[in-house]
Every structure is written in structure tokens, then in C-alpha cells.
Amino acid sequence: MSTPLPPGQRESADFHRFGLPQFAQRFPKETSRCALDVTGSVTRQLHLTEALQGLPRIEQVCDFHCVTTWSYRALRWEGVRFIDFYTQVIQPQAAPQASATLVALRGQDGARTGMLLEDLLAPDVLLADRLNGQPISVDHGAPLRLIAPAHYGYKWVKHLSRIEFREPAAGYRVSGLSFMDHPRARVAHEERGRVIPGWLLRFLYRPLIRGTVSRFAKASESRNASWPAQR
Numbered sequence: 001m002s003t004p005l006p007p008g009q010r011e012s013a014d015f016h017r018f019g020l021p022q023f024a025q026r027f028p029k030e031t032s033r034c035a036l037d038v039t040g041s042v043t044r045q046l047h048l049t050e051a052l053q054g055l056p057r058i059e060q061v062c063d064f065h066c067v068t069t070w071s072y073r074a075l076r077w078e079g080v081r082f083i084d085f086y087t088q089v090i091q092p093q094a095a096p097q098a099s100a101t102l103v104a105l106r107g108q109d110g111a112r113t114g115m116l117l118e119d120l121l122a123p124d125v126l127l128a129d130r131l132n133g134q135p136i137s138v139d140h141g142a143p144l145r146l147i148a149p150a151h152y153g154y155k156w157v158k159h160l161s162r163i164e165f166r167e168p169a170a171g172y173r174v175s176g177l178s179f180m181d182h183p184r185a186r187v188a189h190e191e192r193g194r195v196i197p198g199w200l201l202r203f204l205y206r207p208l209i210r211g212t213v214s215r216f217a218k219a220s221e222s223r224n225a226s227w228p229a230q231r
């Protein structure tokens with residue numbers, strides 16, 4: 001028997017390509033190397049061309065929970081623990097200010113969100129480059145994606161290209177409307193968004209799933225038709 005899903009979630013038979021409508025047609029430019037910039041309140045900025053190089057690799061199976069209420073079970077990700085990247089690369093090479101406890105995350109497609117550094121240092125948060133035994137596809141975040149199992153899918157930034165250390169008071173610019181981005185977005189606490197309670201957002205978001213799935217699938221099909229070699 002599998003464990004119950006978090007509050008308000010329903011199991012989906014498919015792992016959809018998904019997100020805010022403005023990202024359906026945007027795809028990463030660089031998919032061959034895991035390049036990553038570390039910027040913001042740091043002593044030295046980093047422009048890494050292979051971010052995971054030399055770090056201990058792990059494999060982790062976890063469920064995915066979209067804020068719009070669909071969940072997909074048992075994805076097998078491979079990559080590096082964020083905490084290992086932090087202690088072995090970021091701390092020694094970039095030396096962030098101790099006061100910069102907020103981390104803004106950005107994808108190559110321009111998607112943005114933020115997480116508390118404290119949440120990123122949980123042992124199940126990964127920088128992943130492989131999914132189910134293969135390099136992550138463009139649909140699901142190539143070449144590098146953040147995996148944060150305790151948090152809604154919108155914190156799992158695909159095509160991750162920049163992590164920026166910030167003072168919490170400075171906040172960060174998010175992709176959607178600000179009420180849609182909870183600073184923590186923990187699934188166990190149903191922190192779907194700000195201001196509007198999570199149980200209410202369930203009902204507002206559910207009707208949007210079908211249209212979003214089809215919009216994202218169509219955009220991906222037409223891209224794959226013109227770039228067959230690079231999925």
C-alpha cells in the first residue's frame with residue numbers, strides 16, 4: 001500500500017508537462033551542459049559550466065505535487081543533494097552573506113520563484129540531471145532541475161540557470177501573480193498560495209488543469225517536430 005496523498009491532491013496517470021501559460025512556448029537554449037550562475041549577496045559570483053561535477057551523486061524516488069491538485073507518484077531522480085552543492089561549492093567559493101537567507105531561483109525560460117535557504121538545505125532537495133534512468137527531457141527540465149519533494153511543483157524550477165542569494169526583506173520577483181507564490185509552499189501544510197487559503201485554491205485551480213495540459217503538450221509537440229534530435 002502506498003502512503004496517502006497530501007491534502008487536496010489527486011493521483012494523475014500521467015506526468016504532464018505543466019506550468020503557467022506564458023511558459024508553454026519557452027524552451028531552454030542550453031541542454032548539453034549543466035551551467036549555473038550563483039549571484040546576489042555573495043563575496044564572489046560563480047559562473048559554473050558543469051555545476052554537479054565532482055560532487056557525490058545520489059538517486060531518490062519521490063512524488064510530485066502540482067499546486068493545481070494533480071500528483072504523480074514515484075519519479076526516480078538522480079543528481080546531487082543541494083546541501084552538498086552548498087557546503088562544497090557555494091560556501092567555499094561564493095561565500096554568501098550570512099543575512100542572505102532567501103534564494104531566488106531562475107530557469108532558462110525566465111521562470112522565477114524563491115525558497116528559504118533553510119528549506120533548500122533539507123536532505124531530500126536535489127539538483128537533478130537525470131530522471132528515470134535518462135537525462136532529464138526538455139519537457140521535464142533539461143538539463144538541470146531543482147527537486148524539492150516537500151514543496152509544490154512550482155518550486156521545482158526546470159532548466160535551472162541561476163541561484164541568487166538575497167536579504168529576506170528584499171523579496172524576489174516571481175513568475176505569476178504574487179498571491180500564487182507562497183514563500184514556502186509546503187504540501188503537507190497546503191501552502192498553495194498567499195492570502196487565499198489552500199483549500200479554496202484547490203477549487204479555483206482544478207478547472208485549469210485540462211486546458212493547461214493541452215496547451216503545454218501542443219507546444220512541446222510542435223517543438224519536437226522541428227527539433228527531433230533534442231528532446
Ligand SMILES: Nc1nc2c(c(=O)[nH]1)N[C@H]1C(S)=C(S)[C@@H](COP(=O)(O)O)O[C@H]1N2
Nearest residue numbers: 016017018019023107111140153156157158
Ligand atoms: N523553468 C520552469 N520551471 C517550472 C515551470 C516553468 O514553467 N518553467 N513550471 C512550474 C510548475 S507551475 C510546475 S507544476 C512544474 C511542472 O513540471 P513538469 O512540467 O515537469 O510536470 O514545473 C515548475 N517549474
Ligand SMILES: [Mo]
Nearest residue numbers: 066067153154
Ligand atoms: Mo504548477
